[in-house]
Amino acid sequence: MSDIDAQKQAAGEAAAKLVESGMTVGLGTGSTAVFFVKALGARAAAEGMALKCVATSKATAELATSVGLKVIDLDKAGTIDLTVDGADEIGPELMLIKGGGAALLREKLVWEASLRCVVIADAAKSVKMLGRFSLPIEVVAFGHTTTAGRIDDALAWCGIAAEAKLRVKDGSAVKTDAGNYIYDAACKKIPDPELLAEALKSLTGVVEHGLFLGLADEALIGTDSGVERRAR
Ligand code: 5RP
Numbered sequence: 073m074s075d076i077d078a079q080k081q082a083a084g085e086a087a088a089k090l091v092e093s094g095m096t097v098g099l100g101t102g103s104t105a106v107f108f109v110k111a112l113g114a115r116a117a118a119e120g121m122a123l124k125c126v127a128t129s130k131a132t133a134e135l136a137t138s139v140g141l142k143v144i145d146l147d148k149a150g151t152i153d154l155t156v157d158g159a160d161e162i163g164p165e166l167m168l169i170k171g172g173g174a175a176l177l178r179e180k181l182v183w184e185a186s187l188r189c190v191v192i193a194d195a196a197k198s199v200k201m202l203g204r205f206s207l208p209i210e211v212v213a214f215g216h217t218t219t220a221g222r223i224d225d226a227l228a229w230c231g232i233a234a235e236a237k238l239r240v241k242d243g244s245a246v247k248t249d250a251g252n253y254i255y256d257a258a259c260k261k262i263p264d265p266e267l268l269a270e271a272l273k274s275l276t277g278v279v280e281h282g283l284f285l286g287l288a289d290e291a292l293i294g295t296d297s298g299v300e301r302r303a304r
Pocket of ligand 1: 105157160169175
């Protein structure tokens with residue numbers, strides 16, 4: 073296992089210890105979240121914990137079910153006690169970029185329905201200013217190139233010279249679980265994430281963006297010398 077995977081695993085396993093029997097738990101998406109879901113499944117089975125889980129993607133729902141966790145729909149869950157999820161970047165005040173795994177819409181819906189959100193990551197995800205990781209933006213398929221042009225204008229208005237690029241995998245546009253497209257904007261630096269979040273959210277055709285601001289309560293970051301805990 074690589075050092076990065078070991079850090080992800082340590083963060084995921086530390087987060088699984090935060091869960092208590094009786095909780096409704098939001099399950100994130102991505103390789104770090106996989107470690108969390110597996111550790112939680114093992115703990116729940118060993119300790120006979122009664123848990124209900126809400127998954128942020130179809131892939132996570134399948135994994136959770138395969139490790140014996142009970143997955144319910146967000147609409148049936150009501151308030152979620154704790155959500156644990158990965159991130160592509162962790163900036164100051166636990167502002168995040170998410171969506172590298174194209175699950176940002178469901179992720180944000182689950183995060184916003186949660187009483188407590190814990191982000192788990194390897195140490196390389198920590199940055200002084202958001203923007204090194206290209207910002208994912210989920211866009212309705214109809215008229216998406218027109219919307220992309222308006223995204224570029226919004227980026228320019230925020231002082232960011234970047235062109236949003238359609239995410240393509242194996243020659244085809246990536247479709248999200250909700251049937252939308254993902255555009256990625258190589259911002260390099262995002263000096264005012266709030267301003268950009270507001271500008272993107274105001275565009276018709278943009279379903280959601282990957283800026284998670286004021287949502288993470290704490291971070292568990294795997295490092296070579298253990299798991300570092302950061303509070304917002
Ligand atoms: C998926 C996400 C992931 O949490 C993010 O991409 C981090 O993934 P990984 O844990 O594999 O590094 O936002 O949409």
